[in-house]
Amino acid sequence: GIQVEQSPPDLILQEGANSTLRCNFSDSVNNLQWFHQNPWGQLINLFYIPSGTKQNGRLSATTVATERYSLLYISSSQTTDSGVYFCAVGPSGNTPLVFGKGTRLSVIA
Amino acid sequence: GAGVSQSPSNKVTEKGKDVELRCDPISGHTALYWYRQSLGQGLEFLIYFQGNSAPDKSGLPSDRFSAERTGGSVSTLTIQRTQQEDSAVYLCASSSFPEGQYFGPGTRLLVL
Numbered sequence: 001g002i003q004v005e006q007s008p009p010d011l012i013l014q015e016g017a018n019s020t021l022r023c024n025f026s027d028s029v030n031n032l033q034w035f036h037q038n039p040w041g042q043l044i045n046l047f048y049i050p051s052g053t054k055q056n057g058r059l060s061a062t063t064v065a066t067e068r069y070s071l072l073y074i075s076s077s078q079t080t081d082s083g084v085y086f087c088a089v090g091p092s093g094n095t096p097l098v099f100g101k102g103t104r105l106s107v108i109a
Numbered sequence: 110g111a112g113v114s115q116s117p118s119n120k121v122t123e124k125g126k127d128v129e130l131r132c133d134p135i136s137g138h139t140a141l142y143w144y145r146q147s148l149g150q151g152l153e154f155l156i157y158f159q160g161n162s163a164p165d166k167s168g169l170p171s172d173r174f175s176a177e178r179t180g181g182s183v184s185t186l187t188i189q190r191t192q193q194e195d196s197a198v199y200l201c202a203s204s205s206f207p208e209g210q211y212f213g214p215g216t217r218l219l220v221l
Contacts, residue, residue, distance in 0.1 A: 031209065033209045033210065035212070040214075041146075041198060041214070041215055041217075042212070042214050042215075043200065043212040045209060045210075045211060045212075048207075048208060048209030086152065088152075088210075093204075093206035093207055094139070094140040094159055094204055094205075094206045095157070096142055096144075096154040096157045096165070096168065097142075097144075097154070097210060098154070099151060099152040099153075101151055102151075
């Protein structure tokens with residue numbers, strides 16, 4: 001099956017810093033999503049991005065499907081950005097997702 | 110509009126008891142998924158419903174686990190004869206292509 005690797009596993013940032021999270025996957029995908037799991041455990045959709053680039057406020061994401069990786073950029077980080085960021089992929093739109101192990105982000109004031 | 114809802118939020122049960130977990134997907138979403146998140150295993154797929162097709166049960170860890178989806182909407186995940194290793198957060202998601210999956214808040218199950 002598809003393998004998903006995320007890096008780094010842990011990241012500590014000073015408030016206001018920028019960061020890049022990476023997701024590598026082992027096979028062609030037609031579904032790729034980034035999620036933020038907040039301290040209460042809720043998985044929040046950030047991006048549905050099987051290819052291309054999207055931006056939403058301080059967050060942006062780029063997926064290069066031909067090279068099997070995706071990047072999540074967080075700019076001007078805030079303490080509320082803390083939590084675990086998951087990348088998840090699937091072979092097509094409405095199929096189960098395979099999750100990476102996540103990147104645990106801690107933003108310090 | 111309303112998101113995915115799950116009930117109960119928390120469930121504590123004794124080993125050997127049966128439990129039922131409920132998921133209400135986003136209205137109009139044709140696909141519904143159950144996942145499990147545990148410390149040792151991360152986030153893993155359990156079962157998937159797509160429209161009126163037979164469910165994909167390939168992720169169910171044992172025959173003690175089953176799920177149904179009535180009327181193409183609400184789904185119930187049943188765990189029979191619960192074991193301590195079943196303790197986890199059970200997450201439900203729904204989707205409608207070409208959108209991505211939206212997750213509910215989860216049910217935290219503790220088996221004593």
